[in-house]
Amino acid sequence: MSSPPLAIIPPTHALVGRVTPPGSKSITNRALLLAALARGRSRLTGALKSRDTTLMAAALRQMGVAVDEPDDTSFVVTSPGRLSTPDSPLVLGNAGTAMRFLTAAVALCRGTVVLDGDDAMRKRPIGPLLAAMRSLGIGADAPTGCPPVTVEGRGHFGAGRVEIDGSLSSQYVSALLMAAACGEGPIDVALAGQDLDARGYVDLTVAAMTAFGARVTAVDRTTWRVEPTGYAATDFVIEPDASASTYLWAAEVLTGGRIDLGLPIAAFTQPDAQAARLIRMFPHLPPVINGSQMQDAVPTLAVLAAFNATPVRFTGIANLRVKECDRVHALATELSRIRFGLGREDGDDLVVASDPALAGQTLPARIATYEDHRIAMSFALAALRIGGIVILDPACVGKTYPGYWDALRALGVQTRAV
Template sequence: MPNPLPPALTIIPPNRPLIGRVSPPGSKSITNRALLLAALANGTSRLTGALKSKDTTLMAAALRQMGVTVDEPDETSFVVTSTGRLQVPEKPLFLGNAGTATRFLAAAVATVDGEVVVDGDDEMRLRPIGPLVTALQSLGIDATSPTGCPPVTVHGRGNFGSGRVEIDAGLSSQYVSALLMAAPLGDGPIEVALTGKDIGARGYVDLTLAAMRSFGASVEQIDAGTWQVQPTGYTATDFLIEPDASAATYLWGAAALTGGSIDLGVAADAFTQPDAAAQGVIAQFPNMPEVIDGSQMQDAVPTLAVLAAFNNRPVRFVGIANLRVKETDRIRAVANELNRILPGLGTEDGDDLLVASDPQLATKLAGRNARTKIETYHDHRIAMSFALAGLMIPGIVILDPACTGKTYPAYWDMLESLGVQLRDAGLPG
């Protein structure tokens, strides 16, 4: 596709199985964890297999503002050199709508000796961060967020303190990961404890712990909701980042919808990211289960919901309340856009999402001439998941296709490499 992308893309159904080999980009979740940990480590770390996207670029830029050297020798590598201590930036850190970077840095900048403001764009300023700020305050850290959302102002004291910190992780596991990653820079052991049994996507905490240990952290799990972290600091290391499981869901979905076969070069069971669990559900298409618990594979839910539109039976998605506080309210967005395709296809039921599946949907809509303009809400996952509907239904137009640059800049090129035709929809910007 041309760069820059047009304001809207029309997807032409291929009317054949998609067959080929595609290498997914590196994991956004792991890349942003590795960038931060390398910045908190003394020495030079080489991160390979990394994702270069809007979110990771924003994280790297923020680290550079705080005195860290971040070189990019090639398209999938970062070389990070640091003293192990972040410096006071000259101006606020701007993280766009990158939730991982914003939350991780809101905790990490408490180790700076001075004031740091962590901010984002208008969408980020609507995403909650209050529980993390409250947790920081309980450690004696001077952190404020008047609206309960960014911007967050932190008056760092050069270390992360010590003692016990409790966190309500019901809204996001990123709060837990943020505290855990900053904890090795304490002046004593820090115990991180959940205040409730609910935690959004616990598997991402496991990703955090694995990355921390790779950089030399000492973390002991006391019980299911408590971890003790020793004040070891971090040691620079070479770190290989695995492909992005959330990105892989679009490839698995495209193969399932079209009856094709797409080789990702990595087996589904080789992923350590929780969204890889979606492959087991996708493999059951067109007989996916009537109830799907999306709590531990949240970023995969939009993909699964689009597939559910073509399933042999209706699907109810449960455990997905946290999707309301992502880049957009993804429960509402998915329901709205399914209904643009066919009224009644998507329904919000409290915090559940109901998809009124129709295995004949593609056939029923095959002869239509109308265009369906999919609003993406500046949300990369809405754009990428609804592009899958365009593989089966003519006239699907994706608005603001460039928003996929947040995590998968080559997404449209990937579809074209599989033989999918994309056309400029001819809509004004």
């Protein structure tokens, strides 16, 4: 069910203040799974509580893992060190990390596990991950190439070498790596080719695995060797979400403000933090931005580019077409809803016809959000400089940043339901 539309009134002042971004979704869901695979008690602090992490936690509880929530930013995970076969399908909404990571992890159960999601998830490809799992002798099937998925768990992840096509999603690679530490012997996870959509997220995975006691060695640039160590319970601190922070960095430069996030940019280890360097170049963004290694930051940068001094072309973003929605199409469509021709698709590229004169105008537009949190949050940035913008289904931000609208209001941005 969609939420009432939200009108955003452009502020007449620079946005100044302190905002604490939520914890990283990417790291939270990795840490939840690794803690569930570790025997004992792990405390995860600084964690994100959102729709995606709630779905991950609920699925782990279905498999016999105790996941307690002592406060708004912590999980305490107590596990026997194994996953039990759930009595019913794991229903994961449109949580891509949960679906991909758990598809590999449930091979550690003993028995048949079905994983399913909502209508949007049933359009998100998972075939390359299943093909890789089958090469290790694991039964894994999805008749449409998208969820629902059926996995025949056998209590371990095998041994040997597995090749994975990571061109559609680095999450396939991360899923294999995390499960591989529970193999019968060492497992080499190798890329089928050189293409990987977001290598920085694989680095995040390896760092989290290492914190939970795994041994992962980079054999070369396209191969990782994972030893069959299993995992050890540990206390783990999760850094703030870099993707969420991009909206605040952009709001700062759009309004000439100063927003303290409580963490220096250099302290972020997530790939989307690379966007900070570009955001600080505004209003002189480069004419071409390759978004392949910071994909979740592209919506932020695309809306910021609308106000840039010169047009911007975004390349390396074909994988945005298989996110929560087709983000290339959504960005082009909604930018052009503000002003015809402001955004357009050119193959898999996005071209933004920048115009600094948009700032200060009133251009009524009802922005469709496609049930995609990043479309809603990025187009709220346009509303900081353009009057008349209404965000449809604003509650979709609950997927990763439930407090987003409150954060803007705390900085003095006025909103009203319409």
